[in-house]
Amino acid sequence: MQLPHSKELPIGKLAGSFGSTSATYKFYWLLAVIELVEERNNKILKRDLFASMIANAWYTVNYFHVSFGKQDLIQKAVEDILKIENLTVDIKKEKLTQKLQDTKNKATATILSHFNKNVPHWFLSPWFPKSKIETHTAQKKRIYESSQKLENDCLYALYEDYIIINPIWTGYLQTNAKIIKDFCYWNLSLFLQSRNPNVPAIPNKLIRPILRSSLSRQRSQYWDIVFAELGTIDCIFTNTRLGKDNFVLDHFVPHAFVSHNLLWNLIPIEKHFNTIKSDRLPLLEKHFDKFFALQKTAYEIMRHNPKSQKLLEDYLTIFPELENTGDFRYDKFKESLQPLISIAGNNGFSYLIG
Known part of the structure; x- marks a missing residue:
């Protein structure tokens, strides 16, 4: 599956964000970005994005018990928040997202803020690749600084508590939101199927069905x-x-x-x-x-x-x-x-x- 073509935008770099993937965070990060851009938001709080990531992974982890891999931070976060917040598996996505955005629980807030250490800037790696002599710390600092100047037509500018979508990407993201989300889920299903080779129907376990089929x-x-x-x-x-x-x-x-x-x-x-x-x-x-x-x-x-x-x-x-x-x-x-x-x-x- 391919992303919609654009003569003006570096679509290859967006697709390249999934090129070297060892965890699920890239898929859920882009899904969260698209969902909030669909709401006509260009300045997006990281806290809201992290809450959306957890909400999108909630049912896959807690109901279908699909394994993301032993080291996957999203799976562990979803499992921990279920216990910490004393929530039900079948809580509605919108209610869960709002609860996480508004949480006053320090343990939950710590889990969400932990994603800020790696997720937002490493997603931009295709726009700002690491040089041979550069440390990860130096690359992270450079990505933040360069993204704020919207260099290389990057997807968004990074700040401490929020991101700002690059205006040249806004129309593309909004117009093609459904296709981009399908692209995320398609790549996510391939990623999870490789880690759950004997688990049936992985694509059917990425989104909570509205209703189960009648018997x-x-x-x-x-x-x-x-x-x-x-x-x-x-x-x-x-x-x-x-x-x-x-x-x-x-x-x-x-x-x-x-x-x-x-x-x-x-x-x-x-x-x-x-x-x-x-x-x-x-x-x-x-x-x-x-x-x-x-x-x-x-x-x-x-x-x-x-x-x-x-x-x-x-x-x-x-x-x-x-x-x-x-x-x-x-x-x-x-x-x-x-x-x-x-x-x-x-x-x-x-x-x-x-």
């Missing part, structure tokens, strides 16, 4: 029919007897990890326990056999039902041969789920107790 189709066209055939089903977690009107569909491997609603990962469970389970991981040694048995029973009931044929295609992602053989294999299913659950556990998802 009404999977319920009405599949599990309701299974209940009509069986009468009742025992919840695989609580052994509660479930009827057609007192169950909810749950993701066996949490939706926050897999980011899909494929039928092979959905199971009817007891409503109250669904709240308790939340995004916790099942214990394969305790829950898989019951999960598999119910999945297989449901599949055998629905295999020849004309209403379910489109939905049944979901199973082909783990049983490519199923359509021809009808062989719903225990070992194949378990081998597909085992690494997903292990990776999710390693990424910070907790397990059901006992």
